[in-house]
Amino acid sequence: xxxxxxxxxxxxxxxxxxxxxxxxxxxxxxxxxxxxxxxxxxxxxxxxxxxxxxxxxxxxxxxxxxxxxxxxxxxxxxxxxxxxxxxxxxxxxxxxxxxxxxxxxxxxxxxxxxxxxxxxxxxxxxxxxxxxxxxxxxxxxxxxxxxxxxxxxxxxxxxxxxxxxxxxxxxxxxxxxxxxxxxxxxxxxxxxxxxxxxxxxxxxxxxxxxxxxxxxxxxxxxxxxxxxxxxxxxxxxxxxx
Ligand code: SAH
Numbered sequence: 001x002x003x004x005x006x007x008x009x010x011x012x013x014x015x016x017x018x019x020x021x022x023x024x025x026x027x028x029x030x031x032x033x034x035x036x037x038x039x040x041x042x043x044x045x046x047x048x049x050x051x052x053x054x055x056x057x058x059x060x061x062x063x064x065x066x067x068x069x070x071x072x073x074x075x076x077x078x079x080x081x082x083x084x085x086x087x088x089x090x091x092x093x094x095x096x097x098x099x100x101x102x103x104x105x106x107x108x109x110x111x112x113x114x115x116x117x118x119x120x121x122x123x124x125x126x127x128x129x130x131x132x133x134x135x136x137x138x139x140x141x142x143x144x145x146x147x148x149x150x151x152x153x154x155x156x157x158x159x160x161x162x163x164x165x166x167x168x169x170x171x172x173x174x175x176x177x178x179x180x181x182x183x184x185x186x187x188x189x190x191x192x193x194x195x196x197x198x199x200x201x202x203x204x205x206x207x208x209x210x211x212x213x214x215x216x217x218x219x220x221x222x223x224x225x226x227x228x229x230x231x232x233x234x235x236x237x238x239x240x241x
Contacts, residue, residue: 010111010139015132016085018183019064023087026065027095032179036067036128039212039221043127043156043232044071046223050208050234051152053077056122059146061110061139062129066092066103073103077123082108110142118145127156127232130195131188137198144202149239153204156212156232160189164229167214176216192227204235 025031047053054076060069063081065088073079073096081103083089089105096103106113110126124143130136136157143153158168165186173181196206210223212230223232 010109010133010135011084012132012134018180019085020087022180023065023085023091026067026088026091032183033065033067034219035178035214035221036064038219040067040071042221042223043154044068044075046208046210046232046234047072047123047125047152047154048075051123053123057120058123058125059113059117059121061113061124061126061143062132063092063105064088066095066105068125068127069103069105070096070099070101072123072125073101078102080104080106082106082110082113084109110139110146114142114145119148121147122151123147123154124151125154127154130155130157130190131184133188136190136195137201140195140198140204141202144199144204144237147237149237151237152207153199153235153237154232155195155199155235156230157195158184158189158230159228160186160191161228164189167229192231192233195233199233199235203238205238206233207236208234 022032026033029037053072056077058072058077058079060081063069063083066081069079069081089107093105124147126143133139147153158164169184172178173183210232211225211227213222213224
């Protein structure tokens with residue numbers, strides 16, 4: 001698929017239907033979204049330590065019910081969240097309003113939003129989303145287009161290898177049943193080198209990286225150096241020469 005595509009067709013209807021179906025439990029910390037709730041304080045802290053969110057223009061791509069978007073707004077960023085699934089967006093809007101947190105939500109793909117918002121953001125986040133789209137390269141390009149020169153783009157996704165298959169799919173979906181079966185497709189997992197190469201191609205330069213560690217006993221997450229399963233990349237758009 002063309003990395004420059006701009007329509008809404010870089011989305012998998014089955015993926016969007018799955019998130020629509022689960023959306024009413026998005027803010028239930030004991031639901032399928034428990035992992036996102038548990039991961040969030042760690043990724044938020046990491047992002048904030050690199051960019052100082054207060055006062056920054058931030059865009060959260062594939063924001064879902066708004067766990068990250070809302071938490072960035074609480075840190076003082078001016079946040080927009082976009083997603084293509086209706087129900088998560090409704091839940092996100094409702095939750096932010098109920099909490100008195102100011103976040104602007106819109107239904108859009110990254111590619112379409114980029115047509116109107118090139119170079120507008122200090123920070124773009126795209127977390128746990130690339131492994132759900134047919135052409136991650138197009139989303140990565142759009143994220144790069146939307147950030148200002150010198151601005152930051154954060155990606156997180158799941159590595160593709162035997163270990164990530166055994167843990168992220170077999171253990172998480174079939175043995176521990178933390179996530180519903182079919183949540184993740186192995187073929188859509190992305191190796192760090194692949195993500196890096198797509199992001200470099202879009203003009204982004206790696207600044208920091210973290211692996212996502214999970215402890216099944218405490219059900220807690222932490223960021224560490226091992227990137228074999230889940231991982232996060234912090235990238236900066238090159239300044240124009
Ligand atoms: N980024 C959020 C939610 C991750 S769940 C977080 O980490 O907390 C993945 C989200 O990506 C879902 O809300 C789903 O609707 C959205 N999504 C999947 N394909 C998409 C696409 N092509 N464009 C925009 N959003 C998409």
